[in-house]
Amino acid sequence: MRLAILTGLVAIGVCAAAKADVKDAADYNAKKGGVSLVVLKQGRLEFEDYPNKGGPDKAFELASGTKSFSGVIAAAAIVDGLLSLDERAADTLPEWRSDPQKAQITIRQLLSLTSGIESTGVFRPPTYDDAIALPVVTPPGTAFEYGPVNFQIFGEIMRRKLRNFDGGAYQNAVDYLQARILNPLDIHPAQWNERGGYPTMPSGADLTAREWARFGQFVLQGGAWKGMQLVDPTALAENFTGSDVNAGYGLTWWLNEQPSKETLDASRTMTVASDMFTHPRRGELPGDLFMAAGAGGQRLYIIPSMDLVIVRQYPRVIERKLGQRRRGGPYSDVEFLLAFLKR
Numbered sequence: 001m002r003l004a005i006l007t008g009l010v011a012i013g014v015c016a017a018a019k020a021d022v023k024d025a026a027d028y029n030a031k032k033g034g035v036s037l038v039v040l041k042q043g044r045l046e047f048e049d050y051p052n053k054g055g056p057d058k059a060f061e062l063a064s065g066t067k068s069f070s071g072v073i074a075a076a077a078i079v080d081g082l083l084s085l086d087e088r089a090a091d092t093l094p095e096w097r098s099d100p101q102k103a104q105i106t107i108r109q110l111l112s113l114t115s116g117i118e119s120t121g122v123f124r125p126p127t128y129d130d131a132i133a134l135p136v137v138t139p140p141g142t143a144f145e146y147g148p149v150n151f152q153i154f155g156e157i158m159r160r161k162l163r164n165f166d167g168g169a170y171q172n173a174v175d176y177l178q179a180r181i182l183n184p185l186d187i188h189p190a191q192w193n194e195r196g197g198y199p200t201m202p203s204g205a206d207l208t209a210r211e212w213a214r215f216g217q218f219v220l221q222g223g224a225w226k227g228m229q230l231v232d233p234t235a236l237a238e239n240f241t242g243s244d245v246n247a248g249y250g251l252t253w254w255l256n257e258q259p260s261k262e263t264l265d266a267s268r269t270m271t272v273a274s275d276m277f278t279h280p281r282r283g284e285l286p287g288d289l290f291m292a293a294g295a296g297g298q299r300l301y302i303i304p305s306m307d308l309v310i311v312r313q314y315p316r317v318i319e320r321k322l323g324q325r326r327r328g329g330p331y332s333d334v335e336f337l338l339a340f341l342k343r
Contacts, residue, residue: 008271022047025340029312032297032331035060036209040217040309048209052315059190060313063294066205070154071111071239071252073173076180077222077229083107085251086236089115092157093132101136107157109140110150111251112243117142119147125203127196128156144246144263148202151252155201174199182304184225185218203294209311216292216300216309240290248277256282256289277281279334289337297331312336 022039026049029037035054039047050056077083085108089096096102097267101116109115110198116138120126126134131152138145158173182188188211193204207215219271223231239251247257259277276282276291292300296314303310314331 021342022340024050024342025293028339032329032336034064034297034312034331035315036311036313038118038209038213038311040213042307043217043221050209051161052260054313056210056211057208059208060315061204061206061294062212062292063203063296063298064295065212065292065298065300066201066203067151068179068239068252068292068300069205070151070173070201071250072181072219072223072236073158073177073229074107074111074154074251075233075235075239076176077158077161078232078235079230080165080180082165083157085111085238089157091152091255092160093153095132097333101140104312105136105140107154108238108251110154110157112246113144113146113150113249114141114243115150115153116143116145117149117153119145119149122147125149125152125195125200128152129196130197132156140242141161142245144243144249144259146249148200151201152195155198159198172198173201173309181218181230182215184228184230185211185214187214209313212300212313213309216302216311220302220307220309222305250290253290254293256285258282276333279332281338282334285334285337285341286331291333293333301337310340327332 026037026047029049030051035050035052035058037047037049038045048056056287074083074085077105078085086106088103089105089107090103096105105115105117106109116135116136116241118137120134125148131149134149156174158176162170162172162176170179187207190206191231193200219236223229223236239253240255241250242248242255242257246263248255248257248259253277256276264277286303286305288304289301291302297312298314301310301313302308
């Protein structure tokens, strides 16, 4: 990955900046109700557009796009000696040690959604306590189940690990994320939802498109920023390797790899990734594409081979169904990206 440093985003007029190979994608985004489109090429702002009452200073909820912060938190925690991806969650959750299946679950399995823990509360995450109390329904490492529970469990693991770290300076995983990564990147979420007094890890962060793009650039650079390596680069790279169960999902990020039909059929909410796995032209997209994805079409696309970061945002998720009826039907990842790539 290129180690280009993003030194700030300067607003540019859409008409002056619009290039022929971006205009079709921008038109598609606007037609589908998008409120922002930001493109970084080689770490530089190449294009931005804010249709449908969007704006460069307006923050929008990332919905499940929030999930991908957890994989990066884990890569930072490895640098700080807080965890390893293949340690057992029960090392930190003693209440799991008496359960023969829970005792085997690793942090890697939590973040790859292959822990086997019952999935519930897709649109309303359980509290940390409720999440860790849920039963195992499939043997760990044998099935993929999309949902919020694993992320809430990871939030509780981080909360406990942080109690005695750095003098107890961090109350939870989001405090840690803010200090370790977001502050150096000058990213300040407009809000982060909570459940049971703690931040929700699978959803609830609100960012501007420029901020989310800046985070994407940091990830593209292998976790380096302004000459400093903020996370473990090997662990970060593992975010973008699929599991044996689902090749299309790494550690909290969607990948351009085809899951098995069994995985597609079994996952009730795989459609959060839109048509990435079902569109007849999906094979035309770059193989190294990966993304953070949220309901309604909240998207952070990263294409390392093209040195590209693309952010697309939609209004608040509560507007999704009405918006799709009013604004040209459901958003398609493949159609947007093909328009952008002119293929």
